[in-house]
Amino acid sequence: MVAILAADVAGYSRLMGSDEEGTLSHLKALRRTHVDPAITAHRGRIVKTTGDGMLVEFASAVDATRCAVKAQREMAERNADVPQGSRIEFRMGIHVGDIIIDDNDIFGDGVNIAARLEGIAEPGGVCISDDAYRQIRGKVDITFDDMGSQSLKNIAEPMRAWRSRIDTNSSTVESVRPTTETAPPLGLPDKPSIAVLPFQNMSGDPEQDYFADGMVEDIITALSQVKWFFVIARNSSFIYKGRPVNVKQVARDLGVRYVLEGSVRKAGGRVRITGQLIQAETGRHIWADRFDGELADVFNLQDQVTSSVVGAIEPSLREAEIARARCKPTERLDAYEWYLRALPHFYTLNRESLDKAIVLLGQAIAIDPHFALAKALAARCYAWRNPQGWATVPEEEKAIAVRLGREALQDGDHDPSVLWMVGFVMWQLRVDPEGALELYDRSLSLNANCAQALALRGWALATAGRLDEAVPALLQALRLSPFDPEAFFTMSALGCAYLMARRFDEAFKWTSRALRQRPTFAPALRFHAVCLVKLG
Structure with a gap:
């Protein structure tokens, strides 16, 4: 009964194909300076090596895991200044089990399982069996995440496994997640x-x-x-x-x-x-x-x-044929990268970030004048700025938004995102509210799970007095994106819908939630004020 560590180099064939002599020299140097000393320090025995990997035997799972962590951490530090395509990164798998010894070689399920665990480890990471995890729990300075039951190649029964990527900046890896404990559990939908x-x-x-x-x-x-x-x-x-x-x-x-x-x-x-x-x-x-x-x-x-x-x-x-859009947003990837750079600025939704997004989208459109998605997002930026009072020249920016939206439709009327973005422009700027509803409907016919299109359609229906249709659409938008930073927009729309239905208690609940998320959102403030008046 021993602990077995299996390791190999991720992407070894690619590295050898690009620079055979350099890869071999680099691998030997890393073994000499990092890997082999770690094995010796933790009382391991190298059973055998292959061109890109090795099999190592340890007396305990704790020694095997500490060795793997030390070697991977030192490798990560050394790789920090190496170009990504030239890095040598090991994947490591560890298992505790029975082995058969024959002529200094080892055989058996214990060896096979360690090798299969190494195969599902990430480059620079360590994957261990549940048997090994029970041996090391609370004894090593790293946290492993539960991978659940794994079906390993040529292993009869599924096995529970644990994994970790090594953090070079601290001795431990803490499990962190957003604070959502106070939220009630969400029911599972009746489809995948x-x-x-x-x-x-x-x-x-x-x-x-x-x-x-x-x-x-x-x-x-x-x-x-x-x-x-x-x-x-x-x-x-x-x-x-x-x-x-x-x-x-x-x-x-x-x-x-x-x-x-x-x-x-x-x-x-x-x-x-x-x-x-x-x-x-x-x-x-x-x-x-x-x-x-x-x-x-x-x-x-x-x-x-x-x-x-x-x-x-x-x-x-x-x-079956998968029902999804096949078209590329643009044939020019350089233009598309400018669009991607603009997205995080847009999602910040303040005056300075929208200014930056517009500049970046202008770069994309300059490269590809027919990039419909970039034009639609730029139009959305202008349409968002205008009612907030951020527009430098409101009427001129309104005209720019409408022009960009119409140009986007000419090149992208098959793209559901283009359709709902342009619909927002036409509705927000009061250019064509009825046409906006048609664009939302067309968008949802192509992408029924789009939270933004549902929210915008719900708000347009609410302002048109179609409350029976508006509320289900808005609630579905919130369900599709329960932690959306833009949820204040949907919540405000629900406040508007219930206000028009004269259900002031319900409207007050939603405007309060909207203002907790975005205290300066003007429509929510207006609806909230009306609710306060109506409720005395």
Whole structure:
């Protein structure tokens, strides 16, 4: 009975293909300075090595885990200044079990399981079996996250596994999640429900966060176009950005059955997307895959990810055509990157951030004059600024917003996001309220799970006096995005709807909630004041 550590180099074939001599020299140096000394210090024995990996025997799981953590932490520190495409990163798996010793080699299920656990570990990470976890719990300075039951290749029974990525900045990795304990648990929808968490930016460059975020937004949009899915909106799933999360808790917070997480690694002209779909209740990995390609093919890679996720949730869908938009938002990826850079500024929703978003979107439109999505978002920025009193020349900016919106429709009337954004412009600026409703309806016919389109449609219906239709649409928008930073807009619309129905207590509840989230939102203030008067 021993602890077995299996390790190999992630992406070894690619590294050898690009620089065989340099890779071998670098790997030998890392073994000599970091890996082998860690093994010796923790009383391990190297049983055998392969071209890119090794099998190591330890007397205890604690020694094996401490060795893995020390080696991975030192490797991460050394890699900090190495270009992403040239880094050597180990994946490590650890298991405790019986082995058979024969001529200084070791065999048996214990060895096979360690090797399979190494195969599902992340580059730079450690994956351990439940047997090993019980041995090390409370004895090592790192936290492992529960992966649930895993089906390992050529292993008869599924096994529970635990994983951790090494944090080079501290000795421990704490489990952190948003504070949502006070919120009541959300009921599960009666159809497949999914939340897509922010993908990790593995490029080693914080400036590339926008690329990973944009990738997730596109995947959420594509998934949402499958009408039989319930998809949590972007703004709610992104509250987990940059935080280690417990998948089961995320699913409870958002009221979903499935969680998709992954990473994006961008280096030079290539991109790698990895993703894994988890059944939250059991922690079981339903699907995991990776996609490599040129940046020019990034949208095709996103289509592959989306197709695989749909097929994993409902096997029968593999035979069906996936109902989602196939068109690329722009043929010029450089223009698209400017659009992605503008998104976080827009979501901040203050005067300075909208100014920055407009400048960045102008860069995208200058590169690709037919980039409908960029024009629609720019028009939305102007339409948001105008009623807030932030417009420098209100009438001129109103005209710019309308022009950009109409141009966006000429090039993108098949894009559900373009449709609802332009609808917002036409309704917010009171250019064509009836036409705005038609645009919302067209958008929802293409993407039934779009929280923004539902919220805007609900507000337009409320102001048109169609309250029986408005309230269900607004409540559904909140359900699709329960932690949305823009929820104050939807809550204000519910206040408006109940106010017009003369249900002042209900209206007061929603305007109060809206103002707790955004105390300066003028429409909510007006409705709230009326409620106070009507309630005495």
